[in-house]
Amino acid sequence: MTTDSLTDENNPVWFSMALATVLTVTMFRILVVASSPFPLFFDEAQYWIWAQDLAFGYYSKPPVIAWVIAGTTALCGDGEGCVRVSAPLFHGGTSMLVFLLARALYNSRAGFWAAGSFALLPGISLSSMIVSTDVYLLFFWAIALLALLRAEATDRWAWWLLFGAALGFGFLSKYAMVFFLLGIVVDAVWRHSADPVWKRTKFWSATTLALVLYIPNFMWNWSSGFSSYIHTGENINIGGDHLNPLKALEFFSSQFAVFGPVLFTMYLIIVFRRLVLGQDRPLLDDTQRRLFAYSLPIVVLITIEAFFTRAHANWAATAYVAATVLVAGEALKINRVGWLKASLAVHVFAAILLYNFDLIARTLNIPITPILDPARRMRGWDHAGDWATELQIEFPGVRLLFDDRKVMSALIYYARPNPFDAVMWNPTVKRNNHYEIMTELSTAVGENFLYVVRHDSPERASMSFTDSRLIATFRSRSYSGNALELSAYLLSDFRGYN
Numbered sequence: 001m002t003t004d005s006l007t008d009e010n011n012p013v014w015f016s017m018a019l020a021t022v023l024t025v026t027m028f029r030i031l032v033v034a035s036s037p038f039p040l041f042f043d044e045a046q047y048w049i050w051a052q053d054l055a056f057g058y059y060s061k062p063p064v065i066a067w068v069i070a071g072t073t074a075l076c077g078d079g080e081g082c083v084r085v086s087a088p089l090f091h092g093g094t095s096m097l098v099f100l101l102a103r104a105l106y107n108s109r110a111g112f113w114a115a116g117s118f119a120l121l122p123g124i125s126l127s128s129m130i131v132s133t134d135v136y137l138l139f140f141w142a143i144a145l146l147a148l149l150r151a152e153a154t155d156r157w158a159w160w161l162l163f164g165a166a167l168g169f170g171f172l173s174k175y176a177m178v179f180f181l182l183g184i185v186v187d188a189v190w191r192h193s194a195d196p197v198w199k200r201t202k203f204w205s206a207t208t209l210a211l212v213l214y215i216p217n218f219m220w221n222w223s224s225g226f227s228s229y230i231h232t233g234e235n236i237n238i239g240g241d242h243l244n245p246l247k248a249l250e251f252f253s254s255q256f257a258v259f260g261p262v263l264f265t266m267y268l269i270i271v272f273r274r275l276v277l278g279q280d281r282p283l284l285d286d287t288q289r290r291l292f293a294y295s296l297p298i299v300v301l302i303t304i305e306a307f308f309t310r311a312h313a314n315w316a317a318t319a320y321v322a323a324t325v326l327v328a329g330e331a332l333k334i335n336r337v338g339w340l341k342a343s344l345a346v347h348v349f350a351a352i353l354l355y356n357f358d359l360i361a362r363t364l365n366i367p368i369t370p371i372l373d374p375a376r377r378m379r380g381w382d383h384a385g386d387w388a389t390e391l392q393i394e395f396p397g398v399r400l401l402f403d404d405r406k407v408m409s410a411l412i413y414y415a416r417p418n419p420f421d422a423v424m425w426n427p428t429v430k431r432n433n434h435y436e437i438m439t440e441l442s443t444a445v446g447e448n449f450l451y452v453v454r455h456d457s458p459e460r461a462s463m464s465f466t467d468s469r470l471i472a473t474f475r476s477r478s479y480s481g482n483a484l485e486l487s488a489y490l491l492s493d494f495r496g497y498n
Contacts, residue, residue: 009332014108018099018115025119026092029128032355033088034081036129039381042406044131045413046434048073048083052420057220059434060231064136064173088128090139095119097142098324104149105287106329113340114328120347121324123258123317125354126374133174134317140170141318144180145294151206152197164206168213175232179298179318187293191286227431248307251315255299258313259320260350262343266327266336271296288330294322370482380476380484385414387474391450391488392419395471401425401441401449401491403460405433411452423449425461427497445496451489458489466493 040048050058050066051073057063068086076082099115118124127134143166151159170177188196197203221228256264274288275296298319305311331340353360354374361368370376388400388411400415400422402408412419423444424435431437450471451458462468467490474486 009107009109010103011108014112015099015103018112019096021112021116022092022095022099022119025095026088029088029091029125030085033084033129036080036084037358038080038129038375038378040080040083040410040413041130041378042381042409044083045381046405046409047131048078049409049412049420050434055220056216057224057228059224059227059431059437061133061228062172062174062217063220064169065131065133068136069131084129084131087131087135090135091124091128092119094139094142094321095124097139097146098321101142101146101149101321102325102328104146105291105325106332110325110329110332113332113337114325116344117260117263117328117340117347118320118324120344120351121258121263121320122260122347122350122354123314123320125347125351127314127317129355132314134314136173137170137176138317138321140166140173141177141180142321144170145183145321148184148197149290151202155200155202157202160202160206161209164209165213167207168210171210171214172217175228176315176318179301180294182297182301183294183322186297187290190289190293224437225431227437244307244310247310248303251306251311251313252303254313255316258317259323260343260347262339262346263324263327266331266339266343267295267323270326270330288326291322291326291329295319295326368481373478373482376478376482379478379482381410382414383476384474384484384486385411385416387472387486388415388419388452388488391452391472392417395448395450395490398448398450398490399423399444401451401461402435402453403451404454405435407452407454407486408435425451427460427464441494442497444494447494449491449494451491453487453489454485456487458487458491461491462489464495464498465491466495467491 047061047065047069050063051069054066054070055063058066068090069083072086073082076085095115095118098118099111101111102114103111144163147159147163147166150156151163167177167180170180184197188198217228258264259267271292275292296319299316302311302316305315328340331337357374360366373379392398392400392415400408400411400419401424402411402422403425405424408422408424412422422435423439423441424433426436426439426441449465451461451468458468469490470487471490472488474484474488476484
């Protein structure tokens with residue numbers, strides 16, 4: 001590699017460097033996932049359970065995550081690493097799509113810095129260790145944005161159809177894909193486009209394709225009382241009537257951790273100078289407006305949501321596809337590559353700490369409290385599974401009964417053989433989680449059950465049985481002091497819900 005090759009902003013060497021960087025990061029993350037000592041988070045366990053019964057929808061999420069897990073576990077088994085392996089793979093793909101976006105809007109040099117920055121975002125480093133719907137949402141979001149830009153520029157059918165397919169699969173990944181439609185509107189209005197995208201026939205053909213791909217999930221929701229939509233609405237809590245300025249500040253502050261302190265600061269500086277102060281107005285071209293359109297409204301809306309109710313730190317994740325491209329491209333324009341290097345250094349250091357948290361804490365004898373333990377809600381479930389396995393051996397043929405979906409998800413995964421016939425206690429016949437939809441206790445009159453709970457007493461269920469007795473307890477305490485405690489009761493002769 002020569003100095004001249006690095007001064008040529010569109011030299012193919014930038015693509016090779018970006019690909020090598022992303023592949024290295026991805027392969028390292030696959031090794032981390034494969035050797036991770038952390039049990040599955042209860043949501044991850046639930047996604048794996050969904051993957052055992054493929055459908056077009058599930059109680060709280062669209063189906064892509066279950067489909068992907070079914071694919072990866074079919075190839076390499078049901079271990080934690082195989083359940084999670086798609087996360088680093090898809091994030092690696094998204095990082096290269098970010099390269100293509102930056103190259104199309106700026107140049108290949110910007111593409112390299114954007115791809116490397118995105119691959120090492122703190123939020124992406126964390127997300128690569130677990131399997132979640134954000135993984136696939138970001139991937140299809142990046143494809144949709146790249147395809148739409150190329151479709152508008154070339155008007156080729158291939159790009160329009162790719163845009164439609166990505167939009168459809170984005171909605172099948174997570175309903176937050178709706179923010180992409182907002183970006184289309186803001187983009188056209190902000191740029192004062194005389195030819196907005198919705199005036200093109202091919203755009204409507206593409207959106208029709210997206211709709212066709214999405215219809216199976218809509219039909220599943222129709223048949224299940226629109227449970228996914230209702231759950232999403234409840235999660236957003238649109239009807240909340242309490243103002244939470246501290247929650248808004250908490251969410252906004254969390255974005256320094258998700259996007260990285262240097263990159264988010266740079267992004268805010270760009271927003272402040274160009275959109276608030278109006279500086280560098282001649283430089284606020286269509287590229288910058290477009291990248292703002294697919295990032296800033298998301299951050300603003302989620303911050304407002306947090307002010308009125310609450311918001312999780314990852315809810316604005318899709319904003320950082322465009323935001324990473326914007327920051328990298330603008331930083332190079334004003335020769336601030338040193339800021340990008342500093343950001344990468346911070347992110348690499350943060351990733352090392354995250355991926356070696358236990359080792360570093362134990363080696364340096366650093367006391368860790370449960371609130372500072374990033375894996376506190378994962379620890380102990382594998383051992384609890386061994387305990388549940390022994391219970392099943394001691395009481396053969398007696399089904400497990402739960403009243404907490406988190407406990408139920410983790411133990412269905414970790415108990416052997418997997419107790420897929422487990423039942424959820426649901427005397428109100430509500431449908432507040434997957435198990436309350438898919439399991440039914442009222443038809444099991446006369447049966448005995450092993451009731452596994454996190455609380456100390458089974459009063460909620462014991463009145464519906466002839467006899468109730470405590471048979472076992474489980475307690476696991478991690479080195480950070482976080483404790484997982486479970487109790488098991490043998491409930492005899494179910495008489496129907498009392």
